Amino acid sequence: MSVGLVIVSHSRKVAEGVVELAAQMAPDVTLVPAGGTADDGGAEIIGTSLDRVMEALSTADTGSGAVVLADLGSAVMTAESALEFLGDPETMLLADAPLVEGSVAAAVAAQSGGNAQTVRRAAEEANRQPPAGGNAPEKAATRGPAVTAELTLINPMGLHTRPAAALAGALGVLDADVEINGMDGKSVMMLMALGAGMGKTLHVTATGAQADEAVALVRREVERGFGEV
Amino acid sequence: MATELDAGWAIDWLRRCAAVIAGHRTELIELDRAIGDGDHGENLDRGFRAVTAKLDTDVPDTPGAAFKLAAMTLMSKVGGAAGPLYGTAFLRAATAAGDAPALDAPALAAALAAGRDGVVARGKAETGDKTMIDAWTPAVEAAAAAADRGATPAELLGEAATAAEAGAVATDPMVARKGRASYLGERSAGHRDPGAASSALILRAAAEAAAAVEPGGSPAGGPSA
Numbered sequence: 001m002s003v004g005l006v007i008v009s010h011s012r013k014v015a016e017g018v019v020e021l022a023a024q025m026a027p028d029v030t031l032v033p034a035g036g037t038a039d040d041g042g043a044e045i046i047g048t049s050l051d052r053v054m055e056a057l058s059t060a061d062t063g064s065g066a067v068v069l070a071d072l073g074s075a076v077m078t079a080e081s082a083l084e085f086l087g088d089p090e091t092m093l094l095a096d097a098p099l100v101e102g103s104v105a106a107a108v109a110a111q112s113g114g115n116a117q118t119v120r121r122a123a124e125e126a127n128r129q130p131p132a133g134g135n136a137p138e139k140a141a142t143r144g145p146a147v148t149a150e151l152t153l154i155n156p157m158g159l160h161t162r163p164a165a166a167l168a169g170a171l172g173v174l175d176a177d178v179e180i181n182g183m184d185g186k187s188v189m190m191l192m193a194l195g196a197g198m199g200k201t202l203h204v205t206a207t208g209a210q211a212d213e214a215v216a217l218v219r220r221e222v223e224r225g226f227g228e229v
Numbered sequence: 230m231a232t233e234l235d236a237g238w239a240i241d242w243l244r245r246c247a248a249v250i251a252g253h254r255t256e257l258i259e260l261d262r263a264i265g266d267g268d269h270g271e272n273l274d275r276g277f278r279a280v281t282a283k284l285d286t287d288v289p290d291t292p293g294a295a296f297k298l299a300a301m302t303l304m305s306k307v308g309g310a311a312g313p314l315y316g317t318a319f320l321r322a323a324t325a326a327g328d329a330p331a332l333d334a335p336a337l338a339a340a341l342a343a344g345r346d347g348v349v350a351r352g353k354a355e356t357g358d359k360t361m362i363d364a365w366t367p368a369v370e371a372a373a374a375a376a377d378r379g380a381t382p383a384e385l386l387g388e389a390a391t392a393a394e395a396g397a398v399a400t401d402p403m404v405a406r407k408g409r410a411s412y413l414g415e416r417s418a419g420h421r422d423p424g425a426a427s428s429a430l431i432l433r434a435a436a437e438a439a440a441a442v443e444p445g446g447s448p449a450g451g452p453s454a
Contacts, residue, residue, distance in 0.1 A: 037308045040275060047308025050301070050316070073408070077313035077351050081304050084320065 003110045003119045004030035004060030007103055008053055008070040008079050010046050012036030018069075018103045025161070026107035032056040048078040050085070057082060057092060065091025065116035067106055069123060071099045091116050095123035102126045109172075109188050112165040118172030118186060122165075125189040143177055143207035147215045151202045155225030158197035163226035164188050170217055176208035180218070231442050233331035234382045238442050239295035240284055245434035247277035253430055260423035264410040268309050269423040276307035276315070293326035296340075310408060311424065314348050314361060315431075321347030334385045338369070338376040341389060345369045352407060359403035359410060359417060361424035367392035368432050386436035393432040397425040 005022065009015040015035025023031050034056035037047035053068070060066040070079040079094050086092060093116050095102055102123035109122035153159060159167070168188040171178050178185030180202050181194050196202060202222065206214040250257070250273050257270030280302045289295040296319045304316030325343035326332055332340060345365040354360040371392035375385035398421070405417035408424075 040278075045308065049308075050304040050312070074308075074310035074313060077310060077317075078304070080351060081313045081316055081320075084317070085301070085304075 001062040001064050002026075002029050002113060003064045003116050004032065004062055004066040005103065005106055005110060005119075006032050006034055006053065006056040006060045006066055006068045006079075007099070008048060008056075008068060008075045009033075009035040009099065010048055010071060010075055012044060014071065014099075018100055021100065022103045022107035025104055026111035029107050029110040030060050030062055031103075031107060032060045048075045050078055050082055053078055053082040054085065057086065061092065065089075065093070067110070067116055067119045067123065068092070068094045069097055069099055069103050069106065070094070093117070093120045095120045097123035097126055105189055108161060108165040109169055112162075112169035112188075114165075114169035114172045118169060121172075121186065122168065122188040125187050144211070145207070147206045147211040149202075149204045149215045149219055151204060151219055151222040153196055153198050153200050153202065153222060153225075155228040156198050157228065158200060159191055159194060159202075159226075161188075161192055163221065163228075164191035166226065167191060167218065167221055170221075171214055174208075174210040174214050174217070176206045176210040176214040178211075178214045178218070179203075179205045185214070185218070231382060231439075233333045234292065234337065234439055234442060235331040236289050236291050236295055238438050239292040240289065241441065242435045242438040243277070243280050243284060243295060243299055245438050246431050247274075247281045249430045249434050250274050250277045250427065253427075257423050257427055260421055260426055263420040264405060264413055264417045265423060266309070266409055269311055269427065272307045272309045272311055273315075273427055276303045276312060279303075279306040291326070291328055291330055292332050292340075293323045293328060296320070296323035296326060310352070311427070314352050314424070317347035317351040318344035318365075332382070334376045334380055334382050337382050337385055338372040341365075341372045342369045354407040357403060358407045359400045359405040359422045359425075360407050361422070361428045363400045363403070363422065364393040364396040364425040364428035364432070367396040368428075383436065383439035383442070386432070386439045390429065390433040390436040393425075393429040397421060397429040400425045 007015045007018045012035035015033035019031045019033045034052040036044050037049035039045045068079045070076045105126035106119045106123035109119045165188045168186050172186045183190040204215055204218050254270040254274045261267050261269035280299050283302050289298055300316045300319035304312050322340040322344040325340040354362045356366050368389040372385050372389040375388045400422040402418055405411045410417045
């Protein structure tokens with residue numbers, strides 16, 4: 001099962017709308033809205049509800065954990081409070097991300113099998129401009145010899161959303177630091193930001209215990225055109 | 230003199246909170262309307278009314294259990310930022326109080342400090358930002374000083390409440406740096422922070438509940454130590 005998502009908003013409609021939008025990219029991911037709250041008489045009002053967030057968390061976590069995205073100030077606090085009530089489980093994470101873009105990125109990462117950390121990272125890197133010179137972790141020197149490859153994209157659409165998500169998700173679970181054209185290979189958004197189309201060369205560098213597996217995985221996917229040729 | 234406060238005190242405190250917040254509801258709404266979105270009084274009133282309703286059916290047997298009930302209810306029923314902030318304060322205080330049947334002065338000081346730390350962690354505000362913290366921090370410092378010199382729980386809470394009240398007054402000239410009021414910038418000066426004001430009311434209620442215990446045991450929870 002994939003990581004589930006909980007969308008917390010002051011407005012019930014916003015939460016439901018974000019779920020609707022993100023679900024288009026992630027048909028198999030459990031997306032649960034937790035928007036709005038109720039007044040004494042049970043009428044719907046703007047606000048956030050701890051009960052709704054906690055219930056949404058238990059629905060969203062189908063065994064692989066859940067990632068929470070929230071809109072403004074007290075929605076973030078309510079989400080943090082819910083996680084604190086649950087004992088801050090390691091598989092339930094709050095993402096510090098723009099609600100709409102972050103939810104879409106997180107849903108794509110969850111759809112492609114990323115774990116909770118990978119999904120949160122996808123959300124948090126949404127809408128963030130890639131830094132000049134890339135965002136790859138600068139610890140290659142401490143992680144043993146680098147494994148490298150030069151790979152040319154053969155599928156017509158290149159490294160677009162779906163393959164970027166699949167690649168980042170698959171790399172995310174490996175014990176390796178992976179750099180693709182200077183970007184962190186475990187980040188969906190950074191891979192998409194490369195804008196790498198057909199014919200473009202990917203320079204892949206991996207370090208760490210599973211560096212060989214990481215490069216082999218990228219090579220396999222690129223050579224089969226991400227299943228699109 | 231009671232040297233410890235039990236669940237009866239905690240329950241009485243929460244009921245007094247509901248009464249004092251209801252009594253100051255309009256005042257808190259007006260404070261919040263000046264520099265926020267105007268919902269503080271209404272939200273807190275709703276939250277504490279829900280706490281008292283819960284206490285009618287569910288009687289906690291330790292101060293920690295009472296704090297936890299308040300935490301859960303406030304977080305659920307207070308729609309604005311005050312819910313998670315006060316909820317976290319009570320939750321952390323509950324954790325600090327643990328399963329102890331009653332709290333002595335050092336334990337009360339520790340519970341207040343844990344509550345304040347929870348508000349800081351949740352709201353990410355610092356002293357001087359014109360928030361609840363400006364009432365809580367002087368209260369926590371006064372409580373620690375009182376515990377150190379061997380004050381009774383009632384004295385400790387009385388001094389904490391007085392410090393919180395002074396802290397709330399001291400927010401008047403401050404420029405808000407957190408929450409909705411921070412959008413107003415300099416225009417937030419000249420108004421008391423509603424969260425600091427409600428914090429002072431809540432801490433005064435704790436002191437009054439403790440003072441009510443002193444002569445002959447707890448009002449609702451049997452004899453105190």
